[in-house]
Amino acid sequence: MPTLAPLLPASLQPDFSQLIDSVTDSPGSPWKTLFPYASQQVIDAISLPQRLITLSMNDWATGVAFIESTLSSLAQPPSSCFLNSYGQLELFGEATLEDQALVLSPGAILQQQNGILGISLPPLLENPQLWYQVKGYLLSGQLRWHDAYGAKHIKKIKLPSGEKPNCKMILLGSRSQFAELNQLDPEFSALSQQFAEIADEAKVTADSISAILAFVTQQAAVADITEISAQAKNKLLQHLSAIRDHQHYVQLNASYLTKLFSYCRYRFGKELTPAAIADFILTQQQSMKLPQHYSDESIAELQIPITLEGKAIGQVNGLSVVELDGHPIEFGEVFRVTAAEYLGDGEVIDVERKAEMAGNIHSKAMMIVESYLSQVFGKEEHVPFSANIVFEQSYSHTDGDSAAVATYVALISALSQMCVRQDVAMTGSMDQAGNVLAVGGINEKVAAIYRTAQLKQLTHPVIVLIPQSNLVNLSCDDALVNAVKQKQLVIYPIEHVEEAINLAIGDVEQVYETIRTRIKELNGQDEAEASWLKKLMRCWQA
Known part of the structure; x- marks a missing residue:
């Protein structure tokens, strides 16, 4: 197995300076370059007969900027108006009686004759009746004064039949919001419409x-x-x-x-x-770091005993990302994965799953770990060990597969009775061939191990193992880059779980051979006991 090389500081964050220096001019409409097909859809919709344009995006302001920039690129841009919050009054206007005279105040649809009206989707989801009024206009092209605010209270005077404003409507919302509208009205997808989609990334x-x-x-x-x-x-x-x-x-x-x-x-x-x-x-x-502060404080006070020094059998430092309801950011956290082996039939018992504290993705990851363990050691002989896997001091629902590598290393340490370095932390998913797969939140996880090392005031470097496929996701802050420069933090990218064993325990062939020797010894003991029992049975029968 080739020797692994730690990451250099330059690979921890992107550098766009050369690309920035290469820019010599500014495009008229940046969106035409970033999202050419979506821009063309909006432009085409102005000339096509469809009255509805659906724009899928995540941020209202970004969607408005996209539409305004696209329209401004036209030789004769149509007038446009955008409503993020609205109701029946704002869209369809108001009908009132003043001194027995009918007064009609136009809404945004009528005001935007031959123009563009952009509206956000959430108000329509909150008021389905308003959606069906909008749908009526989209289907007929006629704006009925019967839909105006207050029209239902006018009984004595006949309302005008309506007008045809030729207003194109752009409905802005996220994919999930459009899915909700489709559930509310299954006929929505059948409406004649132009569809465009932009991302809030480039x-x-x-x-x-x-x-x-x-x-x-x-x-x-x-x-x-x-x-x-x-x-x-x-x-x-x-x-x-x-x-x-x-x-x-x-x-x-x-x-x-x-x-x-x-x-x-x-x-x-x-x-x-x-x-x-x-x-x-x-x-x-x-x-926004108050929850992170409480987490760090519990480690500093040893309420959560995280060890970054010495060695231990069956204990590995894993890395996770904490997500809290109602909190806008995530943060990384170091946790302990422990494995305890005993005589058994090769089963790996996931305590989190047994206690019904784990999700389906976590359960799948643990079964993959067990499958790979069986492939390595269970093809030639019966494995006479079983093991318990515990995520120590985990008191809430656990899900995700990023602890698979740490779990496997903890198992190997327990089965071989060889120690794991405690100055090493790791994250990574894995497949049935032992290949290490990418995980989410890699920047938060790397920051977590460095933050924990600072809390413990370590004088030696700490090592973190991450999936090779996550290198493209690294975008660390300046403090982390400097820590790598000063060799306070060493990051190794790994492609196979055996590389984690090499770094955290020792030579993988020696470790595996120790486990195979233990398996043979125990299986030989079982055979000797079986042979003795057979002799005893023959004596009894005689």
């Missing part, structure tokens, strides 16, 4: 970098940011890459960028600098 390439920076500049202008240095652009893209958890992608969320730019403008003025972005990131993290 891949950073030589072809897309100018469009990405143009979008960033547009959003900065909204917050009155007039100057962005090249270093600030790189810092910003690194931050947006960290949010996306991918070195080749950045998040493009207009609402989030407005929040970031508004803070930097308020604190540091019209020029955006790397220091201003760093201050924003730190402020956000500090304001």
